[in-house]
Amino acid sequence: MINQEIKSYFPILNQEINGHPLVYLDSAATSQKPVQVIEALKKYYEFDNSNVHRGVHTLGNRATEHYEGAREKVQKFINADSTEEIVFVRGTTTAINTIAQSYGRANVEEGDEIVITYMEHHSNIIPWQQLAKERGAILKYVELEEDGTISLEQVRAAVTERTKIVSMVYVSNVLGTMNPVKEVAQIAHENGAVLVVDGAQAAPHLKIDVQQLDCDFFAFSGHKMCGPTGIGVMYGKKALLNNMEPVEFGGEMIDFVGLYDSTWKELPWKFEGGTPIIAGAVALGAAIDFLNEIGLNEIEKHEHEMAAYAMNEMQQIKGLDIYGPKDPGKRAGIVTFNLKEVHPHDVATVLDMSGIAVRAGHHCAQPLMKWLDVTATARASFYLYNNEADVDRLVEGLRSAKEYFSDVF
Structure with missing residues (x-):
């Protein structure tokens, strides 16, 4: 059960911003x-700091x-078949780039297709743009429904026998849309393609089972799930990873180095060149322990309740547009919006004056902004430490912002 006590575990939330208690609504960032997690980092550096896999001390x-041990925690957290399928990277961006540069370069040829959607984060667009340009491949987009969801019919229309890679966000960082990745995996496999899942907004909030989803790759970041920055995970099916070449070369990832040729370590270490992100992995393990203790199902339920409550209250504000699925059951704890006639940066600035932190901008999703026919939006994103009182503060702040700009203009 999520309760008020949860917030007490987060020291940063116990402060005032501009003379008001902090309401943090930017967890999607x-x-x-x-x-x-903070103590796990501290303890590692105070008592255990050393390089790994090398010394005998x-x-x-x-x-x-x-x-x-952290790798084992990640494996169980997403129900991977083996720790060999868990590669530590800097974050979701590094994972997707590695997949594009290693698997993509080896398997995509001229005239082949790469299929993504309009709701992707730039980190799941640009690597495929670059790969398509390099290989002479065709980059295709799955059309979105009017409410910002995707239909399996549109996926089937986009994916063909020439498709080699389908890459899709599990949860949109703008719309909050939860995509049917299991069904998309089946469509991809029926056409001989692999499915890459951007799980950055899903892993912190949903119970993940990569075997049940049957995705071929799954990427996520630690900093969005109570862990530190600079650590993330690239999951890949063992058979695929075994046939992929590393994209970073140096220490740690080698088996034997000769004057003119070298061989690589076995999985997963062949992808972890150089001194790995040791402290980050340890702290990510602590974050996983924390989330497991609360329960991912409880977290998901809580966020659905927060989104439903927020949408209901915000819809009472005349002139406020909310983007994405209208059904809270079809979206994660993200509510993206605009106040008519007011730039979202101005809205966010006024909210910050009341101690309320929201995100404003294009959210690293400019193609989606174009599809929405806006230049930018404001976004409130909820997590396990938010409650209805936070939503009430947001709604009060939005009413004040509307009144303020009505007087100005």
């Missing part, structure tokens, strides 16, 4: 960190144990 052995 990055989540706040509980004391358990006690600190090295402890660091390696904690680092590989």
Whole structure:
């Protein structure tokens, strides 16, 4: 059960901004960190700091144990078949770029197709644009429904026998739309393609089972799920990873180095060149422990309730447009909106004066902004530490902003 006590685990939330108690509604950009994660980082650097996989001394052995222990936690967290399928990277962006540069370059040829959607984050657009240009491939987009969802009919229309890669966000960072990735995986596989899932907005909020989803790759970031920045995960099916070449070369990832040729370590280490993100992995493991203790199903339920309550209250404000599915059951805890006649940056600035943090801009999703026919939007994103009182503060702040700009203009 999510309750008020949860907020007490997050020290940063116990402060005032511009003379008002902080209401943090920007978790889609990055989540706040509980004391358990902060202490895990501190403890690692105070007691266990060492490089991994190299030394035989006690600190090295402890660091390696904690680092590989974190990999086991990730494997269980997303129900991967093996720790060999869990590669630590800097974040979702690095994971998708690695997939594009390694798997993509080896499997996409001139005239082949790469299929994505209009709701993708730039990190799941640009790597495929670059790959398509390099290989002479065709980049295609799945059309969106009027409410910002996708239909399987549109997916079937876009994916053909020439499609080699389908890449899709699980949860939109703008619309909050939850996509049917399991069904999309089936369509991709029927056509001989693989499915890459951008799970950055899903892993913190939903129970993930990559085997049940049957996706071929799944990428997510630690900093959006109570973990630190600079750590993320690239999951890939073992058979695919085994046939992929590394894209970073150097220490840690090698088996044998000769004067003119080298061989690589086995999975997953062949993709982890250089000193890995040890402290980040350890702290990500602590974040996973924290989320598991609360329960991902409880978190998902809580966020649906927050989104439903927020949408109901915000719809009472005349002149406020909400984007994405109208049914709260079809969206995660994200509500993106605009006040008519007011730029979202101005709305966010006024809200910040009342201690309310929301995101404003194109949210690294400019093609989606074009589809919505706007230049930018404001976004409130909820997490396990938010409650109805936070929503009430947001609605009060929006009413004040509307009144303020009505007087100005």
